[in-house]
Amino acid sequence: MKNGMEKQVQTFIPSVDIVETKNSYIVKLDLPGTSKEHIKAQLNRNTLIVSARMQDYLATEKENEQPIKEYRREFSLANDVDLNTIEAQYELGVLTITLNKKSQSLPKEITIS
Amino acid sequence: MLVRYQPYQSLLEDIEDLFATSFPLLQPFESFVPTYGVAMKDSGEELKVIVELPGVAKENVKVTLHDNVLTITAERKAPELKDGEQWIRNEISYGKFERTVNLPYPVVAEKITATHENGILSITLPKADEAKPKQIAIR
Numbered sequence: 001m002k003n004g005m006e007k008q009v010q011t012f013i014p015s016v017d018i019v020e021t022k023n024s025y026i027v028k029l030d031l032p033g034t035s036k037e038h039i040k041a042q043l044n045r046n047t048l049i050v051s052a053r054m055q056d057y058l059a060t061e062k063e064n065e066q067p068i069k070e071y072r073r074e075f076s077l078a079n080d081v082d083l084n085t086i087e088a089q090y091e092l093g094v095l096t097i098t099l100n101k102k103s104q105s106l107p108k109e110i111t112i113s
Numbered sequence: 114m115l116v117r118y119q120p121y122q123s124l125l126e127d128i129e130d131l132f133a134t135s136f137p138l139l140q141p142f143e144s145f146v147p148t149y150g151v152a153m154k155d156s157g158e159e160l161k162v163i164v165e166l167p168g169v170a171k172e173n174v175k176v177t178l179h180d181n182v183l184t185i186t187a188e189r190k191a192p193e194l195k196d197g198e199q200w201i202r203n204e205i206s207y208g209k210f211e212r213t214v215n216l217p218y219p220v221v222a223e224k225i226t227a228t229h230e231n232g233i234l235s236i237t238l239p240k241a242d243e244a245k246p247k248q249i250a251i252r
Contacts, residue, residue, distance in 0.1 A: 020201050
């Protein structure tokens, strides 16, 4: 594989679910066949870029160094997302990103005196 | 999960709707079960079958072998939205999935192993002796 015959990396757009809750946005991305170490989540101003490399699980051990798939997806974050408290978790091939809303943009109840 | 291009999906749904409204007692297209792609690899001694099943818990996957046909069933539970929660986007499909694979040669049923890791179901099926490659001595 080293002699100029490198496998081409294919880029895939993962499917995404987004649920809005009272305090946050929960983003789920299907990224089967990768691992925590191979997932990259970058924040560039208010754009969140998620990319992951997937190992070729069909290759034999010896050939297993070349990734064959790459996942990539970008998200433009709304102004109410608190960029400092983004959390992510990878489980069962699904990456869950929690984007908390800024506390000042949460609905407030106003007491009437 | 990667979404495959399904050019006839909406047509099938239209036909299904037509049947459902025209013949309420007769619904042959009612139980469409989505299917996923599988990958198969022959490594000489064994056969490997791989399916992408992201978000499916191990206890919701079932693999059976009958008459050299491998059947994989899985269920991906849809998330239940609580009060005050709403969908912004829903591209992931949920529900039951079934896939059958005709094995190209006999395997040793007792020695089949399966792992489910990072959303990938990987089934290793050792070949039966008669299906293994044989070295032929040249005299």
